[in-house]
Amino acid sequence: MVDTSPRHPLLQWTSLAPVVGAVVLALTYPGKGLPTVVVALVALVLGSAVLAAVHHAEVIAHRVGEPFGSLVLAVAVTVIEVGLILMLMSSGGDDASALARDTVFAAVMITTNLIVGIALVIASRRHGTAVFNPEGTGAALATVIMVTGLCLVIPAFTIGDPGPRYTGAQLAFAAVSSLVLYLVYVLTQTQGHRDFFLPVDREHGGLLEDDHAEPPTARATWTSLALLLVSLVAVVGLAKVASPAIESTVRAAGLPNSFVGVVIALVVLAPETLAAAKAAGRDRVQTSLNLAYGSAMASVGLTIPVLAVATLFVDAPLDLGLAPTHLVLLAMTVALGILTVVPGRALRLHGSLHIVLGLAFVFLSMAP
Structure with missing residues (x-):
């Protein structure tokens, strides 16, 4: 007879991938001088760890419900981003001072354009239009605009310190202000006006609380939390291991070094992209937008304060001010x-506009 009993949860690929990722990380770190075959294996394991992180974040999100669930993945992705930036900055290099700006701005452009655009196209393709709550989404977008302006736009015009960077006092003000704004947004989203961030019921005009599927047990949720943490460590570490190959590939292709930041953002935002696409496919566009704008907000509002503190210990300045081309792309993103x-x-048109603008950013990062 063929054994058709369900596989034990700990033997599923979503449970094995984080563990395998941690083992591969331990065997390959710090990743210098690895053969091409090993680098390819690291990339494959890295992708598996990213997909596993998506799965376990969704399990936790289903347990806690919206809008708390959207915060889980946004914060998790920010942890990956901060850890990766700090490790690459600590390794030094001529472009270490601009790495944070390049990565954070890439995260903002990818989330507010590519992820938003993909979600809108998927939802509108299936249902004609994508429906969401303008109050909650508008509040999220406004907060993204504010923290991005404070941390990435104004430094391009200040005169207190040479280069596109803040003085110590200016950086402290921007970092604290961004962190406060992010915390106020989280309180608004989870307590003050939680209904503004719930998916809209297209058929009945109300709000959708949770999926009809039975939520996972407390044990399954805690297991997913542990595996999510392992996945995040594996993703950060393996990305660090693969970073020399990424940097050498970028140089060999004749691309600017700033494109490394775009590659980092694309890697760490893969879980957000997949989760947002899945939510849009279930006609929960508000969840997709919560993920996109929440991640953009966390990328700036959490990453910059942490990096501001890190500059006290890492001997690398922070060049935060955007170049003119990026300022124009940001202005177009805000208007759109x-x-x-x-x-x-x-409509599908709105989603297409966002996707094209996001691709324009990626292309211009390759050919400035």
């Missing part, structure tokens, strides 16, 4: 985001 969010309904 406002026009998309205000009606509370979006």
Whole structure:
């Protein structure tokens, strides 16, 4: 007879991938001088760890419900981003001072354009229009605009310190302000106006609380939390291991070194992209937008304060001010985001506009 009994949860690939990732990390760290075959294996394991992180974050999100669930993955991705930036900054190099800016801005552009665009296209393709809550989404977009302006736009115009960077006092003000704004947003999302961030019921016009599926048990949730943490450590470490190969590939292709930041952002935001696409496929566009804008906000509002503190211990300045081309792309993103969010309904066209703008950023990062 063929054994058709369900596989034990700890023997499923989503449980094995984080463990395998941790083992591979222990065997290959710090990743210098690895053969091409080993680097390819690291990349494969890295992708598996990313997918496992998505799965376990979704398990936790289903248990805690919206909008708390959206915060889980946003914060998890930010942990990956901060850890990776700090490790690469500590290794030094001519471009270490601009790595944080390049990575954070890439995260903002990818989340607010590519992830938003993909979610809107998927939802509108299946249902004609993408429906969401303009109050909650508008509040999220406004917070993204504010923290991005404080941390990435204003430093390009200040004169207190040479280069596109803040003085110590200016950096402290921007970091504290961004952190406070992020915390106020989280309180608004989870307590003050939680209903503004719940998915909209297209058929009945109300709000959707949770999926009809039975939520996971407390034991399964804690297991997923532990495996999520292992996945995050594996992703950060393996990305660090693969980073020399990434940097050498970027140089060999004749691309600017700033493109490394875009590659890092694309890797760490893969879980957000997959989760947002899945939510949009279930017509929970608000969840997708919570993920996108929440991740953009966390990338700035949490990453910059942590890096500001890290500069006290890591001998590397922070060049935060954006170049003129990026300022124009950010202005276009703000204008397009406002026009998309205000009606509370979006067409496939809106999603396509966001995707093209996101791809324009990626292309111009390759060919400035």
